[in-house]
Amino acid sequence: MDLDAITEYSALHPKPSGLILQYGTAGFRTKAEHLDHVMFRMGLLAVLRSKQTKSTIGVMVTASHNPEEDNGVKLVDPLGEMLAPSWEEHATCLANAEEQDMPRVLMDISVKAAVNLQQDAFIVIGRDTRPTSEKLSQSVIDGVTALEGQFHDYGLVTTPQLHYMVYCRNTSGQYGEATLEGYYQKLSKAFMELTKQTLCSEDEYRSVKVDCANGIGALKLKEMEHYVSQGLSVQLFNDGTKGKLNHLCGADFVKSHQKPPQGMEMKSNERCCSFDGDADRIVYHYLDVDGHFHLIDGDKIATLISSFLKELLLEIGESLNIGVVQTAYANGSSTRYLEEVMKVPVYCTKTGVKHLHHKAQEFDIGVYFEANGHGTVLFSKAAETKIRQLTKELEDEKRKAAAKMLENVIDLFNQAAGDAISDMLVIEAILMLKDLTIQQWDALYMDLPNRQLKVKVADRQVISTTDAERQVVTPPGLQEAINDLVKKYKLSRAFVRPSGTEDVVRVYAEADSQVSWDGSIEKMCGESLIPWVVGVVVGEKRKPFQ
Ligand SMILES: CC(=O)N[C@H]1[C@@H](OP(=O)(O)O)O[C@H](CO)[C@@H](O)[C@@H]1O
Numbered sequence: 001m002d003l004d005a006i007t008e009y010s011a012l013h014p015k016p017s018g019l020i021l022q023y024g025t026a027g028f029r030t031k032a033e034h035l036d037h038v039m040f041r042m043g044l045l046a047v048l049r050s051k052q053t054k055s056t057i058g059v060m061v062t063a064s065h066n067p068e069e070d071n072g073v074k075l076v077d078p079l080g081e082m083l084a085p086s087w088e089e090h091a092t093c094l095a096n097a098e099e100q101d102m103p104r105v106l107m108d109i110s111v112k113a114a115v116n117l118q119q120d121a122f123i124v125i126g127r128d129t130r131p132t133s134e135k136l137s138q139s140v141i142d143g144v145t146a147l148e149g150q151f152h153d154y155g156l157v158t159t160p161q162l163h164y165m166v167y168c169r170n171t172s173g174q175y176g177e178a179t180l181e182g183y184y185q186k187l188s189k190a191f192m193e194l195t196k197q198t199l200c201s202e203d204e205y206r207s208v209k210v211d212c213a214n215g216i217g218a219l220k221l222k223e224m225e226h227y228v229s230q231g232l233s234v235q236l237f238n239d240g241t242k243g244k245l246n247h248l249c250g251a252d253f254v255k256s257h258q259k260p261p262q263g264m265e266m267k268s269n270e271r272c273c274s275f276d277g278d279a280d281r282i283v284y285h286y287l288d289v290d291g292h293f294h295l296i297d298g299d300k301i302a303t304l305i306s307s308f309l310k311e312l313l314l315e316i317g318e319s320l321n322i323g324v325v326q327t328a329y330a331n332g333s334s335t336r337y338l339e340e341v342m343k344v345p346v347y348c349t350k351t352g353v354k355h356l357h358h359k360a361q362e363f364d365i366g367v368y369f370e371a372n373g374h375g376t377v378l379f380s381k382a383a384e385t386k387i388r389q390l391t392k393e394l395e396d397e398k399r400k401a402a403a404k405m406l407e408n409v410i411d412l413f414n415q416a417a418g419d420a421i422s423d424m425l426v427i428e429a430i431l432m433l434k435d436l437t438i439q440q441w442d443a444l445y446m447d448l449p450n451r452q453l454k455v456k457v458a459d460r461q462v463i464s465t466t467d468a469e470r471q472v473v474t475p476p477g478l479q480e481a482i483n484d485l486v487k488k489y490k491l492s493r494a495f496v497r498p499s500g501t502e503d504v505v506r507v508y509a510e511a512d513s514q515v516s517w518d519g520s521i522e523k524m525c526g527e528s529l530i531p532w533v534v535g536v537v538v539g540e541k542r543k544p545f546q
């Protein structure tokens with residue numbers, strides 16, 4: 001490693017002294033003006049990771065659903081998954097090293113991680129549509145070239161498209177061709193195959209309105225549109241030609257405000273969906289005839305998908321196991337419906353896709369979705385091989401058709417990461433095949449009323465949790481206080497955790513609809529729980545719930 005050359009290059013991307021950033025749940029994320037040195041250093045780190053794993057590594061420049069002024073970066077590991085936790089620590093150390101210490105820290109990492117510096121390195125880079133993303137991705141490239149890594153810059157791509165490219169390249173093309181054309185071909189072929197025998201021909205089923213959050217999803221859906229136009233017509237809104245990224249629109253806005261995005265014409269009972277800023281999340285929604293807004297979130301998406309998959313499995317008569325993975329934010333009604341009505345086992349992990357993804361890998365078919373709409377379905381290698389084999393061997397026409405459908409579903413899901421485009425096509429296909437309207441889908445179960453709030457505190461790390469973040473460990477007394485509170489309401493649940501991406505504490509509460517009308521959710525969240533959390537964290541001595 002030529003440390004002098006690295007020092008020289010690094011001086012072109014100097015670190016503001018004293019700035020400390022953390023590689024969080026979704027990489028580094030902050031105001032774009034603080035990120036130039038981080039980008040350069042992540043270019044360097046990606047080269048080390050590539051040498052260590054002898055694989056292509058991805059670097060994505062995006063801040064997803066966060067405001068346009070922000071930006072961020074995350075590394076993508078060899079099979080398209082999130083960076084390994086030990087390397088998250090290396091990333092934090094490298095990003096925070098003061099200018100003069102950086103080459104030594106880089107060297108330390110390569111020794112600790114036993115990196116063979118003679119090994120070749122190959123990095124693929126992608127970026128979203130933020131005004132700062134192009135320049136910042138150039139800084140990543142500077143880092144890669146400073147360590148003499150090879151690279152391919154995919155330019156503007158969605159986050160899941162970059163994950164797909166990494167996965168393709170590290171499986172020698174077995175997963176698909178590592179180009180945008182390859183991605184569109186693979187998905188559209190599976191979608192058209194899957195939907196070709198659908199009986200319904202009414203336009204209602206063939207058309208969907210998409211709020212693209214003024215982000216990259218709009219560009220990529222436009223590119224993809226003609227591949228699927230015979231089966232589905234996609235109407236784009238918030239396509240970035242006027243509005244600001246993620247501003248009053250997009251999946252995060254719709255989910256957290258539980259109201260329609262601005263900039264989208266919605267007529268009653270029309271099927272609409274919203275992507276987030278980097279198109280790795282999706283939620284559906286519609287207005288009913290009375291003009292009431294209905295949100296169909298990640299939980300209901302997981303329910304629709306798992307009931308469809310379970311039916312297909314019954315049809316082919318193979319005992320492949322299926323599991324659904326959620327987080328504590330999943331609505332209690334969804335968990336009950338999945339376990340009690342559908343008889344599907346449900347598991348809860350910590351927040352953050354990497355935890356869900358990891359758990360979902362334990363099943364033949366692992367369905368995972370965060371309530372906010374980030375998720376996908378993973379098929380184990382054994383299940384995939386079995387299903388592909390059945391499409392050839394089965395003689396019974398009905399069973400064979402079910403196996404073929406499953407095969408297309410495997411190809412339609414992005415197995416590397418949650419993907420709004422791919423999820424949308426799966427959902428559209430299921431609705432067509434099952435002849436379901438959005439209202440019928442929505443009526444599978446009724447969400448418990450719920451609230452999610454953020455509290456700004458001096459040090460959010462004062463709160464620590466256990467049991468997949470559902471129980472507070474510290475500060476003492478807080479969990480007991482929550483227990484006392486939820487005891488008072490039917491079907492109620494509440495929890496508090498420090499965010500992994502923002503400097504806030506998140507508070508979640510839900511309760512039976514009967515009692516929510518008298519404002520108990522508000523009582524739980526607003527009047528009592530939040531002041532208590534804030535009080536504890538700032539060290540106030542006041543009693544809870546006063
Ligand atoms: C309640 C919530 O939606 N949390 C989000 C948010 O994490 P926090 O750790 O809650 O800030 O950002 C993550 C990354 O995008 C996403 O995976 C997660 O679901």
Ligand SMILES: [Mg+2]
Nearest residue numbers: 064276278280
């Ligand atoms: Mg996102």
